[in-house]
Amino acid sequence: MAGPRLTVVLGDITRQDVDALVNAANSSLQGGGGVDGAIHRAAGPELARAGRDIAPCRTGDAKATGAYRLDPPVRHVIHTVGPVWHGGGDGEREALASCYRRCLEVADGLGARSLAVPAVSTGVYGFPAAEAARIAVDTLRSTPTSVTDVRLVAFDQPAYDVLSDAVS
16 A cells, blocks of 8 residues: 555635545544634534544544534544644654554544545644644655545645645
8 A cells, every 4th residue: 555645735624525534633522723623613513522422532543533514525534632842852743643644544444535634733732834744744655544645734825835845
């Protein structure tokens, strides 16, 4: 199995035409700000109920729920908990790489072939964006998977530029 084709897109992660969305979640899987809040708002209250049933999710891990009110073909939300950046000496890089590996493993278990993925941990968790993008791209390219298409979804132009630089 080769790594998936990586594409960088600028836009709303909840509007991507993929089998599964990756959610940059908190350990409670109950919703929050940023990407997490946007996905919870789009999927409806059923997503929080499903998250409560499978929580907690450890940093570096991933767990799946249904997609509820998200538009098809999205069938699954894969929740991953990224590390909070504390300067790089607390295993943050390894935990972030684990997030992407686990998302691919969970996607494989679900039979998902296409994913929309945000820049995990780069918002309020403070992970430096360029370093996080390199870790994401390297991990997604090197992890054996049946996923064929990964869309790295940027919510603004600076994030798009950082992700594009990492992919090229």
